[in-house]
Amino acid sequence: MAKGVLVDLTKCIGCRGCQISCKGWNEMSAQKTVMAGDLTNPPRLNAHCYTHIRFQEDEKEGGPVWSFVKDQCFHCKNPACASACPVGALKKTEKGPVTYTFERCIGCRYCMLACPFYIPKYEWEKVVPWIRKCTFCSERIAADLVPACIKTCPTGTMIFGELDDMLKEGRDRITANPGKYVNHIYGEKEAGGTSWMYLSAVPFEWLGFNTRIPAKELPDLTWAYIAKIPAVIGVVLVAGAATWAITRRNQNMDKEE
Amino acid sequence: MTSHKDIKMWTPTTLVLLLIMGLGGLVIIYRLMHGLGAATNLNDRFPWGLWIGIDVLGGVAMAAGGFLIAGAVYILNWKKYKPIVRPAILNAFFGYALAATAIMFDIGVPWRVWHPVVMWQIHSIMWVVAIHVVLYTTTLATESSPMIFEKLKMEGAKKTVYAIMVPIVLFGVLLSTLHQSSLGAVYLIAPAKLSPLWYSSQLPTLFLVSAVMMGLSMVSLETILSSRAFNHKPDMAILSGLARGILIAAVIYLTLKFIKLFKGGIGMAFDGSMEANMYLLEMAVGTIAPIVLLFMKNIRENLNSILFVDTLVIAGIILNRLNVSIFGVYRNQAATGLSYFPSWMEFVVTLAFISFSIVGFKVCAKYLRLFPETEGGH
Numbered sequence: 001m002a003k004g005v006l007v008d009l010t011k012c013i014g015c016r017g018c019q020i021s022c023k024g025w026n027e028m029s030a031q032k033t034v035m036a037g038d039l040t041n042p043p044r045l046n047a048h049c050y051t052h053i054r055f056q057e058d059e060k061e062g063g064p065v066w067s068f069v070k071d072q073c074f075h076c077k078n079p080a081c082a083s084a085c086p087v088g089a090l091k092k093t094e095k096g097p098v099t100y101t102f103e104r105c106i107g108c109r110y111c112m113l114a115c116p117f118y119i120p121k122y123e124w125e126k127v128v129p130w131i132r133k134c135t136f137c138s139e140r141i142a143a144d145l146v147p148a149c150i151k152t153c154p155t156g157t158m159i160f161g162e163l164d165d166m167l168k169e170g171r172d173r174i175t176a177n178p179g180k181y182v183n184h185i186y187g188e189k190e191a192g193g194t195s196w197m198y199l200s201a202v203p204f205e206w207l208g209f210n211t212r213i214p215a216k217e218l219p220d221l222t223w224a225y226i227a228k229i230p231a232v233i234g235v236v237l238v239a240g241a242a243t244w245a246i247t248r249r250n251q252n253m254d255k256e257e
Numbered sequence: 258m259t260s261h262k263d264i265k266m267w268t269p270t271t272l273v274l275l276l277i278m279g280l281g282g283l284v285i286i287y288r289l290m291h292g293l294g295a296a297t298n299l300n301d302r303f304p305w306g307l308w309i310g311i312d313v314l315g316g317v318a319m320a321a322g323g324f325l326i327a328g329a330v331y332i333l334n335w336k337k338y339k340p341i342v343r344p345a346i347l348n349a350f351f352g353y354a355l356a357a358t359a360i361m362f363d364i365g366v367p368w369r370v371w372h373p374v375v376m377w378q379i380h381s382i383m384w385v386v387a388i389h390v391v392l393y394t395t396t397l398a399t400e401s402s403p404m405i406f407e408k409l410k411m412e413g414a415k416k417t418v419y420a421i422m423v424p425i426v427l428f429g430v431l432l433s434t435l436h437q438s439s440l441g442a443v444y445l446i447a448p449a450k451l452s453p454l455w456y457s458s459q460l461p462t463l464f465l466v467s468a469v470m471m472g473l474s475m476v477s478l479e480t481i482l483s484s485r486a487f488n489h490k491p492d493m494a495i496l497s498g499l500a501r502g503i504l505i506a507a508v509i510y511l512t513l514k515f516i517k518l519f520k521g522g523i524g525m526a527f528d529g530s531m532e533a534n535m536y537l538l539e540m541a542v543g544t545i546a547p548i549v550l551l552f553m554k555n556i557r558e559n560l561n562s563i564l565f566v567d568t569l570v571i572a573g574i575i576l577n578r579l580n581v582s583i584f585g586v587y588r589n590q591a592a593t594g595l596s597y598f599p600s601w602m603e604f605v606v607t608l609a610f611i612s613f614s615i616v617g618f619k620v621c622a623k624y625l626r627l628f629p630e631t632e633g634g635h
Contacts (some may be wrong), residue, residue: 107365124294
């Protein structure tokens with residue numbers, strides 16, 4: 001069955017062990033970085049970095065609040081990127097991960113536009129570029145192992161298990177700790193639901209989460225159009241043929257007169 | 258080789274266009290050798306830029322004249338427009354050639370451009386778009402082929418194509434309706450990214466109607482410009498008919514846009530933001546000014562003012578495509594510090610494609626019988 005992750009941001013201490021293990025498991029090279037004004041490093045996910053910890057400073061009740069946010073692919077239940085892909089390079093797998101097959105990819109980058117979370121990245125510097133994004137360690141999950149970043153986390157910020165159980169755990173934690181969390185599990189409803197879900201002590205918009213993402217499966221938006229195509233074909237062909245027949249008959253009658 | 262001596266091939270303008278094409282060719286070689294990152298300013302927040310905005314979205318919209326005029330002549334039997342059916346179809350062919358070639362170099366792995374044809378994904382708008390480009394470019398080539406057969410003196414082949422012209426044109430009308438609208442549908446999946454000024458469930462219809470405006474304007478513009486090149490008086494009945502068509506489409510478009518704006522809150526168009534100003538500019542130039550002008554009878558009957566209105570509509574609809582593809586997503590995309598302005602190489606390639614369309618059209622006008630009715634027996 002589909003796997004899921006519950007990320008309890010109140011438990012993250014910002015050690016970035018997850019970042020390191022992700023790089024290691026995916027055999028990605030280190031990159032030269034520069035200070036960008038805060039401790040987030042690299043400042044944005046890119047083709048060589050599938051996950052990072054964002055350091056976010058906000059104010060709550062007059063004092064500063066540090067939050068550490070783990071960014072990676074959300075692995076939507078019905079992903080916009082996979083529906084957008086014209087060649088089936090991105091696929092939602094049964095166990096949860098949204099995987100990528102380079103051999104199919106033409107590099108149109110519609111997945112990058114379609115993804116509401118800005119997750120797919122491109123190897124801009126390469127002559128033969130791949131789309132790159134978190135794989136949810138699909139090979140590890142297939143081998144009944146826990147994803148690398150979760151395995152490394154020293155504080156248990158992330159728990160991994162059946163998607164439904166993770167959602168239930170999230171709800172239980174909110175109920176059991178009144179006032180500790182905002183009453184919102186990010187990822188429960190966003191984009192129709194995602195495999196990665198978040199608990200937070202501060203409102204998600206403070207943490208840079210996009211809270212304007214509709215609570216419906218995004219592929220339905222384009223399917224509404226595609227589903228009408230057969231009807232359009234029928235109407236245009238019938239109406240066109242009928243018009244042609246009528247105008248030709250009228251013309252022939254004109255000639256006879 | 259017979260040709261029209263009225264059209265001089267080696268004019269200074271043509272030479273400049275050829276120079277731009279040459280430069281564009283070099284940039285494309287550079288892009289193929291060093292990748293998109295080296296040649297363009299595209300980045301992870303702006304995966305699509307100038308080439309998609311102008312070459313693909315603009316090129317396809319510009320091509321709408323082809324299916325409209327072909328449909329009017331062969332399906333509606335409006336014989337009045339017969340003299341412009343060849344240039345309209347040829348214009349459409351160049352529009353699609355522009356879009357298809359631009360896509361070739363914009364995608365990361367150009368030699369896999371055929372993948373959608375064998376790897377069907379009926380849930381993907383991009384797949385729908387890709388299949389339409391293939392089918393409709395083939396249709397346009399077939400519709401244009403009689404001119405070539407005529408040149409090659411292959412009367413049999415020409416007769417065969419004319420014998421099946423009506424179903425081909427009907428097929429073309431169908432494909433165009435779907436393709437113009439599906440390009441708008443591409444953006445349906447990005448409700449949280451595209452500004453509400455442009456995002457609408459009606460995007461497919463809006464793209465189709467605005468393509469009708471732009472396509473008819475292109476045909477009208479070409480009719481006037483080529484009549485000047487050929488030194489003959491253009492048929493005012495055709496031009497005022499086209500102007501009426503533009504006016505009707507523009508009124509429908511404006512109505513749809515108004516409904517959308519009122520639903521979303523009219524204030525968002527006047528909040529002084531960059532998006533709001535771009536929206537107002539687009540609507541003023543491409544829709545409102547043309548409607549006001551075309552309602553005046555003396556404007557509809559004056560060559561220079563028709564030419565001016567055509568230019569307004571073309572500029573306005575290109576601006577619309579740029580707004581949807583770049584300016585409308587700018588705020589959300591740039592929030593994390595990545596911004597986008599096209600590199601000089603992107604500009605050169607876009608200009609080179611446009612130059613290619615102009616020179617290509619000119620070569621065809623010189624060597625093919627593009628206006629058989631008005632030329633008599635050349």
